[in-house]
Amino acid sequence: MTEEIQRQGTMFIFSAPSGGGKSSVIKKLLKELDDIQLSVSVTTRGMREGEVDGKDYYFISEEKFKELVQDKALYEYVDSDFGPKYGTPKKPVDDLLCAGKDVILDLDYPGVQQLRKLAGNRVKAIALVPPSLRVLRERLINRGTDAADVIERRMNMAEKRVKECEFYDYVIVNDDLDAAVMQAKAVILAARAEKQNLCGLETYVRQVLEDK
Amino acid sequence: MTEEIQRQGTMFIFSAPSGGGKSSVIKKLLKELDDIQLSVSVTTRGMREGEVDGKDYYFISEEKFKELVQDKALYEYVDSDFGPKYGTPKKPVDDLLCAGKDVILDLDYPGVQQLRKLAGNRVKAIALVPPSLRVLRERLINRGTDAADVIERRMNMAEKRVKECEFYDYVIVNDDLDAAVMQAKAVILAARAEKQNLCGLETYVRQVLEDK
Numbered sequence: 001m002t003e004e005i006q007r008q009g010t011m012f013i014f015s016a017p018s019g020g021g022k023s024s025v026i027k028k029l030l031k032e033l034d035d036i037q038l039s040v041s042v043t044t045r046g047m048r049e050g051e052v053d054g055k056d057y058y059f060i061s062e063e064k065f066k067e068l069v070q071d072k073a074l075y076e077y078v079d080s081d082f083g084p085k086y087g088t089p090k091k092p093v094d095d096l097l098c099a100g101k102d103v104i105l106d107l108d109y110p111g112v113q114q115l116r117k118l119a120g121n122r123v124k125a126i127a128l129v130p131p132s133l134r135v136l137r138e139r140l141i142n143r144g145t146d147a148a149d150v151i152e153r154r155m156n157m158a159e160k161r162v163k164e165c166e167f168y169d170y171v172i173v174n175d176d177l178d179a180a181v182m183q184a185k186a187v188i189l190a191a192r193a194e195k196q197n198l199c200g201l202e203t204y205v206r207q208v209l210e211d212k
Numbered sequence: 213m214t215e216e217i218q219r220q221g222t223m224f225i226f227s228a229p230s231g232g233g234k235s236s237v238i239k240k241l242l243k244e245l246d247d248i249q250l251s252v253s254v255t256t257r258g259m260r261e262g263e264v265d266g267k268d269y270y271f272i273s274e275e276k277f278k279e280l281v282q283d284k285a286l287y288e289y290v291d292s293d294f295g296p297k298y299g300t301p302k303k304p305v306d307d308l309l310c311a312g313k314d315v316i317l318d319l320d321y322p323g324v325q326q327l328r329k330l331a332g333n334r335v336k337a338i339a340l341v342p343p344s345l346r347v348l349r350e351r352l353i354n355r356g357t358d359a360a361d362v363i364e365r366r367m368n369m370a371e372k373r374v375k376e377c378e379f380y381d382y383v384i385v386n387d388d389l390d391a392a393v394m395q396a397k398a399v400i401l402a403a404r405a406e407k408q409n410l411c412g413l414e415t416y417v418r419q420v421l422e423d424k
Contacts, residue, residue, distance in 0.1 A: 005385065126405075129416075132423035162420055166413060170405045173217065173416075183405050189398035193338075193382040201378060204341075204385075208374055211344035 003207065006200025009035075009097035010191045011119065013105045013112050014184075016128035017158035019139040021174045025128060026104055028181045033188060036102040039093055042068065045084030058089065076107065076114035088115075097122065102188060109164045124191060126184060127165035131175040133158060215419065218412025221247075221309035222403045223331065225317045225324050226396075228340035229370035231351040233386045237340060238316055240393045245400060248314040251305055254280065257296030270301065288319065288326035300327075309334065314400060321376045336403060338396060339377035343387040345370060 016022035030038060042058040044065050053059050060068075065085050068074050077087030088105060096103050105111070112125045130136040136158055140151045165171045170187050174180040191197060198204075228234035242250060254270040256277050265271050272280075277297050280286050289299030300317060308315050317323070324337045342348040348370055352363045377383045382399050386392040403409060410416075 005383070129420060132420050134423050137424070159421060162417055165417065166407065168407055170402070171217070171407055171410055171413060172405050183401060186398040186401035187405060189395060190382070190402035193384050193395050193399060195378065195380055195383055198383055201383060205374055205377065208341060208344050209371060211346050212349070 003204070005198050005204040007100050007192060007197045008122070008199050009100055009102045010188075010194075010197060011039075011093065011097070011103050011105055011115065011123045012184075012188060012191075013107050013115060013123060013125045014128060015108055015112065015125070015161065015164070015168070016174070017130065017136060017161040018154040019136050019143065019158075020128050020130055020161075021139075021177060021180065022106060022128055024177055025174065025181055025184055026106060028177070029104065029184055029188070032181070033102075033185065035100065036104060036188065037096055039088055039103050039105045041086050042074070042089050043084055043086045075118055076111040078110070102191070108161070109167065112168070121196060124170065124187060125168045126170040126172060126187060127161075127168035128172050128174045128180065129162050129165050130158075131173060133162075135175075215416070217410050217416040219312050219404060219409045220334070220411050221312055221314045222400075222409060223251075223305065223309070223315050223317055223327065223335045224396075224400060224403075225319050225327060225335060225337045226340060227320050227324065227337070227373065227376070227380070228386070229342065229348060229373040230366040231348050231355065231370075232340050232342050232373075233351075233389060233392065234318060234340055236389055237386065237393055237396055238318060240389070241316065241396055241400070244393070245314075245397065247312065248316060248400065249308055251300055251315050251317045253298050254286070254301055255296055255298045287330055288323040290322070314403070320373070321379065324380070333408060336382065336399060337380045338382040338384060338399060339373075339380035340384050340386045340392065341374050341377050342370075343385060345374075347387075 014022050014026060026038065030036060040054065040058060042060050042065065044060060044062050047053065047059050065087065068087065068089065069077060073090055074087040075090050075093060077085065079085050093103050115123045133155065137155060140146060140154060146154065172180050172183045195201065226234050226238060238250065242248060252266065252270060254272050254277065256272060256274050259265060259271050280299065280301065281289060285302055286299040287302050287305060289297065291297050305315050327335045345367065349367060352358060352366060358366065384392050384395045407413065
């Protein structure tokens, strides 16, 4: 009996403006697909009530963060002078990829750029775009979590995000959640059949030919 | 209301050894997906009973075939000195692609090579491989359409076909038909979200931003 073809995993980066439905899409993907996990970021901000270290974030000190940057142990990071720092640690991601698991990353365009530099052909960047800014504003208002001025700020950011979609590998319009999830799923499943990710293809072919 | 993003279609070439289940996979894809058609080849061989001109093949003369080759009106062709000639006419394929429809082509590796030269980034080549040569032989025997010596010839060809899979963009193991169809479908749907195929992205983004 031939074994399955061994493959290496892919990093799927999802970006969207606030209210773009990114969290809902990612949640569904993680629920409906096997062999895929969400990357857990490191952060220097304090743990909030209900958060779990190693699940929501790896909560680390400023000191430790600097160390990770110096050791080039992060795939990407946001290092603002004010406010907390965030980053994607390489090791847990690489362990998953090597084991043939896919990894979902929730990042904005600067993260995509950094990831591409360090791991170009293992990255697929997916932009979720809303059907219109009007719909996006409605969603933010209906969500009811943001004050009016925060919504305005988010809407200004959204314009930039939507324009950036041209730099992504895939663009998915999030008009209907199920349709968007179906397309995102297709992107992930297709990558699993991509020849460049099938590191065990040679071995597999040998098995197929030997089993006469 | 924003319109859908305009896109150009993709050519999906499927290759497999005889008995590899290519026809069944293609049939299911055409049935289950919208906006996709099978490319109809030209051939110089005579029409067989039950065949329809323009559906099974475009039946043309040797003269006309030569003309198409000279006019570079074929994406690929097999021009053997003995036996009938076959080819893929460009015009109907291009018309479909421009209209945003995808096209499935049933070709072997020489066809893939010719297509890639002429339309590289609009082509995705998918190799269907059997789980083992043993399974392939069983399928050919159970099919009951080939004499023993024909089966032997097919098995010799199969070895070559399986080895060629390393030159394809995607490799799908056809162990279970539904699973193979699901993967092939993912490849097609993913291509529809690929940024390089979204020729109307700029227009779409403008619409999204204008509809505040």
